[in-house]
Amino acid sequence: MVCMCFMVDQRRKMRGRKPVAGSCSRCSRGASVADMRTYTRFCYVPFYWKSWKAIICTFCGAVLKSYK
């Protein structure tokens, strides 16, 4: 049997966040610091992920700053 599925994609998940001082450069709403996790998936099965921190906008989802 040959697997014809070569789909690789990435999913970004937010695991928790709390408000910080500062505002979004796009919509000027409140920013939050969030624990992010990026999953790399192959055929919808996550096989690799990494955690990172970012300051994001809670309203439009823009990443204002990220920490590795």
Ligand SMILES: [Zn+2]
């Ligand atoms: Zn925004």
